[in-house]
Amino acid sequence: MATAALKTQSLHTKLTGAWGRTLVISVPMTFLLIVFLLPFLVVFKISLSEMDAVFFKDILTLRDDVIVLTIKYGNYLSLLEDSLYFNAYFSSLKIALTTTFICLAIAYPFAYFLARSPADRRPALLMLVMLPFWTSFLLRVYAWKMLLADTGVFNNVLMAMGMISEPIKMMNTPFSLVLGMVYTYVPFMILPLYANLVKMDLRLLEAALDLGATPWQAFWRITVPLSKSGIIAGSMLVFIPCVGEFVIPDLLGGPETLMVGHVLWDEFFSNNDWPMAASVAVVMVGLIIIPLALFNKYQAESTNGGRA
Amino acid sequence: MKFNAGKWTSNTWMVGVFAFLYLPILTLIIFSFNASPMVTNWGGVSLRWYYALMDDREMIDGFKLSLRVAFSTGCSSVLLGTLAALTLHRFKRFPGRTLFAGMVNSPLVMPEVIIGLSLLLMLVSAQRIFGFPERGFATIWLGHTLLGMAYATVVVLSRLQEMSPSLEEAAQDLGARPLQVFFLVTLPLISQAIASAWLLTFTLSLDDVVISAFLNGPGSTTMPITIFSRARLGLSPSVNTVATLTVAVVSIGVFAASILMSRAEKRRALEMAAAYRKVD
DSSP states (O other): OHHHHHHHHHHHIIIIIHHHHHHHHHHHHHHHIIIIIHHHHHHHHHHTSOBOSSSBOOSEEEETTEEEEOOOOHHHHHHHHOHHHHHHHHHHHHHHHHHHHHHHHHHHHHHHHHHTSOTTTHHHHHHHHHHHHHSOHHHHHHHHHHHHSTTSHHHHHHHHTTSOSSOOOOTTSHHHHHHHHHHHHHHHHHHHHHHHHTTOOHHHHHHHHHTTOOHHHHIIIIIHHHTHHHHHHHHHHHHHHHHTOOHHHHHHOOTTOOOHHHHHHHHHHTSOOHHHHHHHHHHHHHHHHHHHHHHHHHHHHHHTTOOO | OTTOOOHHHHHHHHHHHHHHHHHHHHHHHHHHTBOSSSTTSOOOBOOHHHHHHHTOHHHHHHHHHHHHHHHHHHHHHHHHHHHHHHHHHHOSOOTTHHHHHHHHHGGGTSOHHHHHHHHHHHHHHHHHHHSOOOSSHHHHHHHHHHHHHHHHHHHHHHHHHHSOHHHHHHHHHTTOOHHHHIIIIIHHHHHHHHHHHHHHHHHHHHHOOHHHHHHOOTTOOOHHHHHHHHHHHSOOHHHHHHHHHHHHHHHHHHHHHHHHHHHHHHHHHHHHHHHHHHHO
């Protein structure tokens, strides 16, 4: 059946679709090469230059009809020497990792219960998970500012109830930052886990229980290993964007939680040092390249029909 | 169900997560009707901030621009995303497929500061060489399309994968040419996915701060940039009213869309059943 389909398709492609096929592939391919890949090469190039008075110097210059290549490692050296950058990278990785684990701890049981809830109720529950995702992310982060501020809703309520006499400092701390990150990214963890868990063959659990496993043993030795690809996909969907997050640390973070996305932003918008911002970006890509490859591998498997 | 981990735990956990997800949104809505200029001190119910919003030129102009960008982004993302999804679904082997798949998927997770910075630096370099483009509407649109295309591809591709290939094969066997197969069979079957992809990329664009901040030019300030700069300074009642209006529009939109889609789905199921019955 599958081979027959493949045969018709390839025959069909040979006869009529060759031109169409090239067109279908080349339009998005060209767009991505120009708008996604080329900019990275430009960033890399600019990271090796330095700032002139108002503009960055080009590393390739024409001097006496000879193209001269001037490479400056200065930006990368300052990345190594200035502890500000190292601390920013380190705390970004730490915060992204913490966020990923908390998201997993909240989302796994949630996705599990959702996948085992009555089938007729699932679409509505799933829509409830998606709905906040459709409303503005920026506004939802801002809302936490209202809740957590010194004169915010939580402190006001607690003080009115007489449980505290002075406001608790919650805003601009690592707590508020991680809370905002978890809040924003937990749906990205729930959805792939749910998609995975809902497809699981429940007879495997029955078999395990019949063979004398306790429910916990069955959970840890059957359910969790089978949902591995969902765990990886969800974790990458949370971890990678968290490393470079800018809006959440800007609105909810504080002086102790400098993150690298923020450093890049400041180099660019406040210091106007474009080559420095470019080298911060290049090193950031270096940090997330392995998780990114992992994510792409998972995506490729799920798009190549590896549905088992 | 003997391996249900207890109804009670399951319900409590789910209610807890939903409360966590919805608490900030509810707070935003409630306090948008606050009469007091101190955002978090309750001073009675009032619509004064909604009236104030009507005279807020900066916010209104930003909204108009955002709407234009979002509309264009929805269209361009869906077009490119559908082509990319077809490519990934149909053509399992061509030179550069791995690169292609990687480039389509990476913007889904790539930190936005990197996307924004790299696109901007490329556009600035291009401007030095060719004299264009100027930063503004078009450059923001380009950046949003890169992000939107990735999401649109995922949505359309998942629909293509669950679609039965037999319908297209039948059309081919009956002598339809490739373009006819696409427009008469494939496109109607994936039209719902295309509609949801359009809505999704529209909302993503309407919400984006970081890419727009890198790519905007003088006089092209989108609504999220305005909201963000006010939120950075502190709490602002105007942000609450915008939030409430957004939530209202989105909930109505999503609700209406889901009803329309489930109806269309039912009708299609009936038509399919009827078609198969005739064959028997």
